[in-house]
Amino acid sequence: MIPVCRLEDLPAGDSVRLDITPPVAVFNADGELYAIDDTCSHQDASLSEGWLEGCLIECPLHAASFDLRTGKPACLPARRPVRTHQVYVEDGVIHVLVASDAGATGDGGTGAAEKGSAA
């Protein structure tokens, strides 16, 4: 598990990028926490710099949207999903459990983002 930040440091509508390899983006979508690969599957844009609307993150480069719950693209030009990762809150600190490449199936990975409570 990788510590991300304190829960209060990631308010609703905000995101943070983990500089690991490959990078991971963590989002607070109206109080629910999600983590996905940060790099857009279309080209190399950083999804943590995109626009968050509900459970969709819009890529800042060509406006493909990804569903944070599944990692699947909701519209073109992206065709391939990004991996999703599990998110935990422990003692007020957000943690990410990065999905292993071996477990990735190409359908969004095995680590469906677990709900994190911002309460």
Ligand code: FES
């Ligand atoms: S880089 Fe994300 S849609 Fe093109």
